[in-house]
Amino acid sequence: MDANQSEKLTEEPKWQASVTDSQQPKLPLLVGLAVSLGALLWLAPFMGLNSVLNPAKLAAIMGGPGAKVNNFLALLGTLGAVTSTITTIIIGALSDLTRSRWGRRTPWIVVGSVLTAAVMVGLGMINSASQLPIFILLWCLIQTFINMIVAPLIAVIADRVAPQHRGTISSIYAIGYVIGQYGGPVVGGRFLSSANPGLINTGYYALAVLMLLSGPIAAILMKEKSSLNMPRQKMDWSGFVKAFIFPIHNTRNFYLALFGKMMINIAVTAFGVYQVFILTSGMGLGNTSAGQYVSWMGTATMITAIVFSSTAGPVSDKMKTRKWPVAFAALMISIGTILPFIVRQPSTMIWYGIIAGIGSGIFFSVDQALNLEVLPSAENAAKDLGILNFANTGAQILAPVLGAILFSMVGDQYMPILPYLSVIALVGAALVLLIKEDRKA
Incomplete structure (x- = not known):
């Protein structure tokens, strides 16, 4: 064996920024x-x-x-x-x-x-x-x-x-x-x-x-x-x-995911900001009763979110698609959001927790996988994921502002805000569905 062959055998394997399916069967x-x-x-x-x-x-x-x-x-x-x-x-x-x-x-x-x-x-x-x-x-x-x-x-x-x-x-x-x-x-x-x-x-x-x-x-x-x-x-x-x-090449899917995710998060965040006022000003409950319903709603959301977050990811792997489960999650959030507007009873807030919890569980799980697949470059994954995280932080900033604008538009009432938030979630679903996926068999 000559020196060149020996050097090749002892040479460190080439570093890779990602892993392929064939390299990771398990x-x-x-x-x-x-x-x-x-x-x-x-x-x-x-x-x-x-x-x-x-x-x-x-x-x-x-x-x-x-x-x-x-x-x-x-x-x-x-x-x-x-x-x-x-x-x-x-x-x-x-x-x-x-x-x-x-x-x-x-x-x-x-x-x-x-x-x-x-x-x-x-x-x-x-x-x-x-x-x-x-x-x-x-x-x-x-x-x-x-x-x-x-x-x-x-x-x-x-x-x-x-x-x-x-x-x-x-x-x-x-x-x-x-x-x-x-x-x-x-x-x-x-x-x-x-x-x-x-x-x-x-x-x-x-x-x-x-x-x-x-x-x-x-x-x-x-x-x-x-x-x-x-x-x-x-x-x-x-x-x-x-x-x-911010990336500028091969970014169509990237920005569709960013703004789709932001729309969905705005709907969820704004609902959370106004949930107590929906129960009090919108449905006539006192603070104590409203607090109880918020607690029950939170428990329902947590249980359904845990169940569906644990199952949605493997299902999306089998389906070989991310955008359709995410869009379905947005649809569930949209339905849950408008329900208290249609049936103005406190119990509908618990139903919001169940229905939106299903959507949130699917969204938390599959949206993260979708984010990973729209990244323009594996070498800059953390930076680009940080940009996608603006969909979360941006929603925290924009949701209260948007809520205040809607509040003034509908005449100092909270319930009429809900249809607007429901539509915003649907816009997020539409943006996600515009993403082009490579659905390999």
Whole structure:
């Protein structure tokens, strides 16, 4: 054997940004568990803070619930969404460019979980109105550091999962996501006590521990390979545009998915913003009864979303299509949204939870697989997924604004807003159906 042959045998295998179906005949279950547990352990603490502990702490600091607290929460939401929109794209791009012995995603996921947990502890230590500017700063830092987990973690599916398995792995991811989204506020609520107000701070510290675990657990399970032998991208103007700017080539499907997803999210988010007012001003319930119906509706949504998120992905793999299940999910959300307008009884809100929960479960699962398949470039997966995430953060910003516009248009009423939201969900479905799929046998 000559020297050249020996060198070829010892040469490292060529690095690849994605996996083909032929290279991965078996389901990569550990990758699915990694992204699912990672999502659960970052989203549950975040939702516990955002939905429960932050409002409770601010009410305690600012002298009780009221306009001041509501305005401050609106400010936090806007600044957080803007910060998240910007940082998720930048961090995603930097993750794509990372070369390390631990891979492209692992360093960001682990460091992000440590930094986010540390800032959560800092939020728990704020106890006076004079510290509210620091509260705002720390919240924006959380939105930045948590994207060090979110953007790279989702990109792991694009990196490590072949197209034939993406629906199933996205379903596994969605199970963790749904449990985190709906379970986080339940955990946060355990730290609310009229007899012991200081328990709120303990909640911040306990949830910080969960956040701290998210990165290391995901990293251990996914065992990412080194990216040191990945070709380095030349940082001239063309390379910079490719790494950091919105994609401009082969992007028809990409932007249809982005705006379709945004329309669906706007409908869901706006309904959530006005659900209490629909029950009170629209249906005549008192606050206590409205709160009970919101709780029942949330439980119905969580149960149906978990069931359908666990099954929709494998079904879409068998059907070899993503857009049709996503469009069907939007249809279910649309039907659930208009139902309380047609039958103005509080019980219809529970039916909304069931019907929209079915849609949300399918959407959470299959939409993620769809996102992965409309990416213009595997090498820039995290950055482009960060741009697609604008459909979530953009909806958080636009839903209240759109709701206020509709509210003024229909004469200071909440119920007539619902048909508009239903139509918006259908527009999202139509945009998704315009995506061109390569349905291979």
